[in-house]
Amino acid sequence: MSWxxxxxxxxxxxxxxxIIKAGPMPKHIAFIMDGNRRYAKKCQVERQxxxxxxxxxxxxxxxxxxxxxxxxxxxxxxxxxxxxxxxxEVDGLMDLAREKFSRLMEEHDVSESxxxxxxxxxxxxxxxxxIRTSGxxxxxxxxxxxxxxxxxVFQPVLWPEYTFWNLCEAILQFQMNHSMLQKARDVYAEExxxxxxxxxxxxxxxxxxxxxxxxxxxxxxxxxxLHKLSARREERVQGFxxxxxxxxxxxxxxxxxxxx
Amino acid sequence: MTGLYELVWRVLxxxxxxxxxxxxxxxxxxxTWNWIWRRCCRAASAAVLAPLGFTLRKPPAVGRNRRHxxxxxxxxxxxxxxxxxxxxxxxxxxxxxxxxxxxVITEEEQEPSFSDIASLVVWCMAVGISYISVYDHQVLNxxxxxxxxxxxxxxxxxxxxxxxxxxxxxxxxKKSTDLDVDMLDSLLSSNGFPDPDLVLKFGPVDSxxxxxxxxxxxxxxxSLPSHLNISYExxxxxxxxxxxxxxxxxx
Numbered sequence: 001m002s003w004x005x006x007x008x009x010x011x012x013x014x015x016x017x018x019i020i021k022a023g024p025m026p027k028h029i030a031f032i033m034d035g036n037r038r039y040a041k042k043c044q045v046e047r048q049x050x051x052x053x054x055x056x057x058x059x060x061x062x063x064x065x066x067x068x069x070x071x072x073x074x075x076x077x078x079x080x081x082x083x084x085x086x087x088x089e090v091d092g093l094m095d096l097a098r099e100k101f102s103r104l105m106e107e108h109d110v111s112e113s114x115x116x117x118x119x120x121x122x123x124x125x126x127x128x129x130x131i132r133t134s135g136x137x138x139x140x141x142x143x144x145x146x147x148x149x150x151x152x153v154f155q156p157v158l159w160p161e162y163t164f165w166n167l168c169e170a171i172l173q174f175q176m177n178h179s180m181l182q183k184a185r186d187v188y189a190e191e192x193x194x195x196x197x198x199x200x201x202x203x204x205x206x207x208x209x210x211x212x213x214x215x216x217x218x219x220x221x222x223x224x225x226l227h228k229l230s231a232r233r234e235e236r237v238q239g240f241x242x243x244x245x246x247x248x249x250x251x252x253x254x255x256x257x258x259x260x
Numbered sequence: 261m262t263g264l265y266e267l268v269w270r271v272l273x274x275x276x277x278x279x280x281x282x283x284x285x286x287x288x289x290x291x292t293w294n295w296i297w298r299r300c301c302r303a304a305s306a307a308v309l310a311p312l313g314f315t316l317r318k319p320p321a322v323g324r325n326r327r328h329x330x331x332x333x334x335x336x337x338x339x340x341x342x343x344x345x346x347x348x349x350x351x352x353x354x355x356x357x358x359x360x361x362x363x364v365i366t367e368e369e370q371e372p373s374f375s376d377i378a379s380l381v382v383w384c385m386a387v388g389i390s391y392i393s394v395y396d397h398q399v400l401n402x403x404x405x406x407x408x409x410x411x412x413x414x415x416x417x418x419x420x421x422x423x424x425x426x427x428x429x430x431x432x433x434k435k436s437t438d439l440d441v442d443m444l445d446s447l448l449s450s451n452g453f454p455d456p457d458l459v460l461k462f463g464p465v466d467s468x469x470x471x472x473x474x475x476x477x478x479x480x481x482x483s484l485p486s487h488l489n490i491s492y493e494x495x496x497x498x499x500x501x502x503x504x505x506x507x508x509x510x511x
Contacts, residue, residue, distance in 0.1 A: 022262070022269035107426040112415050115422065136505075141477035148414065148470045152481070173466060176276060180368075180465045184397060188411060188470060 023175040026128030028072040035134030035158030053160035076142045105236045129174045133159045151177045351387035354503040358457035360391035366463030397469035411470045421447035462487035
């Protein structure tokens with residue numbers, strides 16, 4: 001990527017970077033790059049110039065992230081906001097419905113982790129931090145699902161004026177929140193697992209009763225049945241995800257040829 | 261050399277944690293004094309950090325009218341009627357009021373203070389906010405008569421709606437292409453409820469912790485340090501901040 005700015009950090013920047021890196025570091029940062037238009041107004045230049053500066057700032061910020069060892073960045077180019085929710089966000093769910101109809105999956109195979117894998121961000125981990133500049137304190141429909149347990153950082157600085165120190169400040173905030181967020185995520189995941197187990201247990205009980213066997217009989221039998229239930233579900237889900245992956249690859253290839 | 265950086269980091273974090281703990285402790289103990297203390301702290305921090313290029317987030321404009329402070333709760337009846345009228349007038353004085361307000365409690369050290377939460381709900385009602393949702397990320401199954409939300413109402417509800425839709429398609433009551441934003445909205449258990457316009461987030465955690473991810477796409481998120489001993493002034497200053505914000509929506 002030749003447009004990512006060349007350059008290393010200054011002495012003080014390197015010094016602070018080394019201090020910050022002593023703590024937990026985010027692996028994936030999401031930015032809502034807001035403030036280009038207000039910057040242009042403030043500096044009394046054309047709006048286009050504001051966006052151009054915004055783009056330069058993006059190139060610079062990516063360089064800083066690289067210097068800090070942050071290898072994954074997702075950005076929201078905030079020039080036009082679709083007031084209605086974009087249809088593409090529900091496309092993943094549409095695929096689900098279609099496949100269910102062709103009996104690749106049972107409807108109870110639909111779970112939170114499956115929905116995660118159906119979204120177009122499925123190859124990325126959830127962002128650790130979501131940074132929004134220009135002082136606005138809302139999400140504007142950006143990665144709502146993926147940032148439910150991310151550290152939200154709202155900074156008043158306008159995007160074209162973003163500095164390395166602003167980035168450090170955001171990461172410091174992440175570090176302050178790190179253990180609390182980790183705990184909240186763990187509690188949430190535990191509860192999801194517990195509920196899934198409960199549902200599976202109920203399904204096994206029903207299965208046994210239908211076969212005329214005692215519901216609370218042989219624990220070994222229950223364990224085997226439980227294992228079989230989840231293994232079969234895993235198979236169905238994998239089959240579905242593979243089909244989805246192929247379909248996506250096809251669609252992307254089609255996009256590529258359509259534009260030539 | 262790495263050891264040195266780690267030491268500096270630890271010291272820095274210890275100071276930041278100390279500052280946060282001290283502020284929240286003082287806040288709980290010393291209402292007005294704390295307001296003065298916080299102003300001093302902010303001034304001091306700004307003086308120290310500004311040369312380094314750090315900028316502090318603007319806090320919500322803390323109510324300046326501190327004369328009507330803590331004690332009103334045990335007041336006599338005429339004073340109570342006066343307060344209610346005042347709250348209603350306050351609500352009308354704002355350019356805009358949220359239709360649906362979310363209260364997100366992220367503090368987990370102690371039990372949430374139900375009396376403070378109740379005060380907040382009452383103030384919301386008094387000021388004229390029609391829908392109020394209270395969210396506690398640790399409450400996993402709610403059985404109360406007041407509408408309290410939990411993570412069940414977030415992603416889990418979206419999953420259930422997806423399952424229901426799959427069922428409908430399997431039963432040929434719907435086609436898969438029928439799924440759009442409005443359809444999903446109608447399948448969620450929040451159907452009929454407007455999206456929250458404003459979320460007041462209490463506590464030190466900078467996250468929504470799973471609060472209604474689908475519904476908060478345009479929600480303003482205003483953070484307050486704690487819901488413990490929250491004052492009406494702090495509550496109303498957040499509403500003023502909401503009223504002043506401009507939702508440009510890409511124009």
